[in-house]
Every structure is written in structure tokens, then in C-alpha cells.
Amino acid sequence: MGAVSTQERREVECLSSIYPEIKQELDQLTEALEEYAFLHSVEPPAALKTKLLQQLDFETPAVQPLKAEETIVRPMPVDPFTGGPTFRVTWIAAASMGLLLLFFSFYLLSQLRSNQKTLASTRSANESLQTQLRQIREKLTQTDNTLAMVSQPGLRTMELQGNEKAPHSNILLYWNTQTHEVAVQTRALPALPADKQYQLWSMVNGKPVDAGVFDARNESKLIQRLNRAVTRAEAFAVTVEKRGGSPTPTLSTLLALTPIKS
Structure with a gap:
């Protein structure tokens, strides 16, 4: 919805292409946003079309000369954000879903980075334990050989x-x-x-x-x-x-x- 920078959008797209869980979650959020918009859409009354057709005059009116003292009044453009309550509710809902998607993306990124750090720390600790275990085995082997030597006669x-x-x-x-x-x-x-x-x-x-x-x-x-x-x-x-x-x-x-x- 344009609420993030280009770099952040690329990071999310890159992560979604690497991790299927992120792409699946983004697809579900997009579908939920569309369903929300369709669910809260308002159909115009059926009698509105008939009423509008009755008020419209399709005959070409005679061109009347403008009087000098008449002032041409043109309607001011209507700000779409100041429209009816239905439009405002829909726009607010869409913006909320966009912010929710943004926050959830940041949450996924933070969780991913935290998991990567934890995995790296676990690998380092595992390598250290493997090294210590190998040294202990070498010392035990040496000790067994030495005990075998000193226990022999002579x-x-x-x-x-x-x-x-x-x-x-x-x-x-x-x-x-x-x-x-x-x-x-x-x-x-x-x-x-x-x-x-x-x-x-x-x-x-x-x-x-x-x-x-x-x-x-x-x-x-x-x-x-x-x-x-x-x-x-x-x-x-x-x-x-x-x-x-x-x-x-x-x-x-x-x-x-x-x-x-x-």
C-alpha cells in the first residue's frame, strides 16, 4: 500500500522468496484485506437508478444567452477523504490493514534475525563442545595406554x-x-x-x-x-x-x- 520504503519492500520480497512461510503469510494477509473490502462494501439502493433517470433530461436544451450580470458558479472539487461515512470507514479499514501488515513484516524480520543469531550461537557452542569432547577422548586414550604400560612387569x-x-x-x-x-x-x-x-x-x-x-x-x-x-x-x-x-x-x-x- 506504499507505506514502506523501496528498500524495505525489497527486503520483504527477498525474504518471501527464500522462506515459503513468509510468502504464505503475506498472501493470506492480502486475501484478508480484499475480503474485508468486499465484506464492508455498500450496495446502492435499487430505487436510486430509477430516481436518477427521472431527474435526468436527455433533450438538448435551447442555448440561452448569458446575461452580463449573471455569475458562473462552478462547484468546488470534493475531497475524497471528506466523502460519506462509508468511504471513510473503508479507507480507515484499509489503512489499518496496511499498518498491520507492515508491523507483522517487521515482526517476522526481527524473529528471523533473532533465530539466525540463536542458530549461529548454538552452532558455535556445539563446535566448542565437540572440540572439548575430542580432547577428553584423546586424554582418556592416552591415560589408558599409560596405565597399561605402568601395570606391566619390569x-x-x-x-x-x-x-x-x-x-x-x-x-x-x-x-x-x-x-x-x-x-x-x-x-x-x-x-x-x-x-x-x-x-x-x-x-x-x-x-x-x-x-x-x-x-x-x-x-x-x-x-x-x-x-x-x-x-x-x-x-x-x-x-x-x-x-x-x-x-x-x-x-x-x-x-x-x-x-x-x-
Whole structure:
């Protein structure tokens, strides 16, 4: 009915083409407006046509000269909005239906935007829960594997204390002399930059042998299984190396060296 801007009308048309529920609602409102107009229309009395025909004179009247003193009087145009009560009621009803349609369209738009925000928030929360669930499953798998390792016969447990460079460092070492598996639990270790890692070394005949790398996970207290097999060891040492490990230890970063008691 021309009560909205061009941009708003385009938005409603676009949404109605995307969502069948909106188009169906608009069609129902249009039909209701038409039914309302037909329902409140007033038929003229049947005798009005006969009365008008009797008053009309279809004979050509003789042209009478205008007198000089006569004044030509023309009726003023009638404002359609000041017409009869029936016209005013119809116009008010149509305007009310137009405003109702406008408000309902804004309501649909607000509900649609609110539902879209809720859906986006639900998807984000679901993705976050999926990530947390995946991390929990990985930790449970790691814990089960570690428990299976430490429950096997031949397991030796020793504590590696930090030297003067890291006096508060504390590492618990698990070494299975039968399966040759090694794992560590970091109780207290300084945090390292992202490009650095701790590396474990097993001393065999006085020479260091790579036993794997690990990170400082003091807050989790998880047991980290290393990816190297240790068949023999006279002592274990820990150094700080570049991420991924080093083929030879950096003695200047030696943090702990603990001999194995026989």
C-alpha cells in the first residue's frame, strides 16, 4: 500500500522468496484485506437508478444567452477523504490493514534475525563442545595406554631432580626394562618458548642416547609416553633442545642427571 520504503519492500520480497512461510503469510494477509473490502462494501439502493433517470433530461436544451450580470458558479472539487461515512470507514479499514501488515513484516524480520543469531550461537557452542569432547577422548586414550604400560612387569620408577640451573624441577621417569618403553610425568618444570622442547637422554657406556622429547605439562600431571625405546641405561639426563629434538645433547642446557641404582 506504499507505506514502506523501496528498500524495505525489497527486503520483504527477498525474504518471501527464500522462506515459503513468509510468502504464505503475506498472501493470506492480502486475501484478508480484499475480503474485508468486499465484506464492508455498500450496495446502492435499487430505487436510486430509477430516481436518477427521472431527474435526468436527455433533450438538448435551447442555448440561452448569458446575461452580463449573471455569475458562473462552478462547484468546488470534493475531497475524497471528506466523502460519506462509508468511504471513510473503508479507507480507515484499509489503512489499518496496511499498518498491520507492515508491523507483522517487521515482526517476522526481527524473529528471523533473532533465530539466525540463536542458530549461529548454538552452532558455535556445539563446535566448542565437540572440540572439548575430542580432547577428553584423546586424554582418556592416552591415560589408558599409560596405565597399561605402568601395570606391566619390569617397570622401574625414578625421580629426576633439577640441578643448580633448575633447582625446583622435578620429573618422574617410568622405564620398563622388559618392553623398553619410557614415559615421563613432569611435576615441576619451567615453561619453554614455542620453538624449544625438553629432551631425555639415556647414558650407555658413558655416551648419551636420544630417548625422546617431551613438553612441560605441570598443570595436567599427564604421563607422556616417549617415542624411543631404551634397552640399556646407566643414567638418565634432561636437556633443553630445539623443538623436535637434537642428535647430540647441548651440555650448557643440562637440567638433570640421575644415575640408575642397581
